[in-house]
Amino acid sequence: MKRSRTRLLLYIPLVAMFIFYLVPLYVMLTTGFKSFEEIDLQTMWSLPQNGLHFDNFIEAFTKLAPYFKNSILMVVPAALISSVLGSLNGYVLSKWKFKGADVIFPLILFGMFIPYQSILIPLVQFMKEINLYGGVSGLILAHVIYGIPITTLTFRNYYATIPKELLEAARIDGADIMGIFFKIMLPISLPSFVVVLIWQFTSAWNDFIFAVVLTGSQSWPVTVALNNMAGSQIISWNVQMAGSFLAALPTLLIYIFLGNYFLRGLMAGALKG
Amino acid sequence: MRRKFDKDRLIGFLLVLPSIVAVAIFIYGFIGWSAKVSLSQWKGLMPNYTWAKPLLSNYLELFQDPRFQVDVRNTALFTVLFVAGALLLGLFLAILLDQDLKGESIFRTVFLFPMAISYIVTGVVWRWLMNPAQGTRMSGFNLLFDKLGLDFLVNNWYTTPGWGIAFIAIPAIWQMSGYVMALYLSGLRSIPQELREAARVDGANEWQIYRHIILPLVQPITFSAMIILGHISLKVFDLIIAVAGKQLQLDVPAVYMWQTTFDGGFYSRGAAISILLLISVAVLVIPYLRYSLKTEESL
8 A cells, every 4th residue: 555655656756757758849739720829938938829820830841842952862872872882881791890990990990980070171171172061961971970889789789689699591502692692691680770770771861960050052952051040130030940950850750659779779879670 | 712702892892991091081181171270370261281480389378368268167157067967867867767757758758858959949949038138128048037036046047247157057968957857767767676676675765775786776877878968068069149140248169269260261261160179078988988998899
């Protein structure tokens, strides 16, 4: 009896924290759904009074639409290419270790942690040199290359759990390295592909530093556009709130529907598990 | 058989080779290039790799630079508050969720969702929540506190003189504590139930079980989380830009580097900041990488 009452008390901090985490979402949504007449900083905490309006979302979307397009054009190829590279690297570095592979792996891994400022000046110079500065392709290239460490890590950890015997058997049957990859490894690693694709999609979508330095205003992804919108004096806060929600929506939906894969990606990033 | 094996091994190497070359150039080559810029006289748009005189003058100037001193203090303050806050909150939430309560998965989902959204979104929303305006123009949390009769909590948030950066730790904790919770939760779940049962039989209360059995067992997670949060906080950039733009008060090395390089054209100074930033991250991360890979091998 006493035990169940103390257990009930545990809900007090849980619910309090639940509210704390949802506050930004609450403000984004309630503000977004108010009509323009209702928008007032004084009533920012109240619910929409005259039904749901979509004016703010429509205005935010009209303003952000071209940048959404840029984000999608950038994120999809970046996620796909870096996942393919990661799976090949992970496969070889776990199952076909060559001399020095164990030295190379940590060197690749370190790239995951570096502050990107430390490669930013050369990166800009390099992109100018190869004429990719300012556009979406340069940004894709950056995300692919700097995504190699995390994608390699995730796949290597996964492939390491696959028993050697499976490969030996396939080899005796005459399969070569690519045959084993396509017939055995690829089919069983589809869940890992989902994990890595989600991870790369999310981090490229949410990236700011590469985008702000490498792209011109025509090619801005939505994060840079949103930040500029927030810095401008002309665009009112209600549209900013609606815009923030829209910019968060794609990754939020992925999180809601594919949460377990998202979580596995997070855990891989911590090097454990 | 043997020949074929060697051929496969060669193909394997060739498959990884593009990535190795890319990493060698874009990570290590570029770091070297940045280091070279940091030792040069490059100011303005045209690259100028003439060695600085004295060679380390960009670094020496930084140590004398009042703005950089503010940055170091801001980073230190932010790191302490953010790391401690996210660790404690994450551990607290994980322990709460470890009690087999109803609705656990809903709580877990909500605590972790900020990880899915960008620092820019977080920053834009929190800048309105932490709006420092007072009096009739009050909004955000100030307005809420005022309405709830908690006037003493009304404050200047990130515009508080000298301590503004401390308030940036709040949205950062909001964003990252769910991640810490998830790390701890996976650790707590892997502790066998028998261990707790045995302690209970021996008369230990829940508090003692956590204090003396569980917490020591999740020590490695605390260590990992500290390193991960610590290196994130050294690199903090997007969040500050989105909350406050380029205010000098909230300046950190990552922002200073960006601004002085790409707005100001002080490439050599920017590169020196970036190399110092890299060194501080490396000091934290390299031992961690060695430790992680070593424990992995012994498994």
